[in-house]
Amino acid sequence: MKMKLDFNELTAKLLVGLFIIMLGVEVVAQERESTGLKDFKIVIEKTDSGIKLKSIKGSAWSELSFTIRNDKPQAIDEYGMTELTSASSDKDLKLADFLFTITETEDGIELKSTEGTYWTKLSFSVAQNQRKTIDQYGMCESN
Secondary structure, three states, X not given: OOOOOOHHHXXXXXXXXXXXXXXXXXXXXXXXXXXXXXXXXXXXXXEOOEEXXXXXXXXXXXXXXXXXXXXXXXXXXXXXXXXXHHOOOOOOOOOOOOEEEEEEOOOOEEEEEEEOOOOOEXXXXXXXXXXXXXXXXXXXXXX
């Protein structure tokens, strides 16, 4: 039995396959572009006196230390400690544009983001003097 290749049928199958592959690549590229997130990286440490944050990149501040009382959240943006209702309207193109709250819980730390992150909520346990690192996408390596 001899197979006969139909050039038009083969071309049509190749074009359909190429279209499907390109459609998948375009969707991934659009998703990455649509997030519009700028890079930031913050190390969170639970200390004897409270919480210490160290900005690796994306912030105007380099280090923040504070004590949170009665499970009250503290708002943090690219300029430092703030209030959710009075977050900075000044936007520096060299900095990431983020706003989240940090709360110390019985189990560790809880973060809630209102802007500039892919995540909306992060919760994790952290022992005394242990460090965790976050970025615009969530938990990450501290390198």
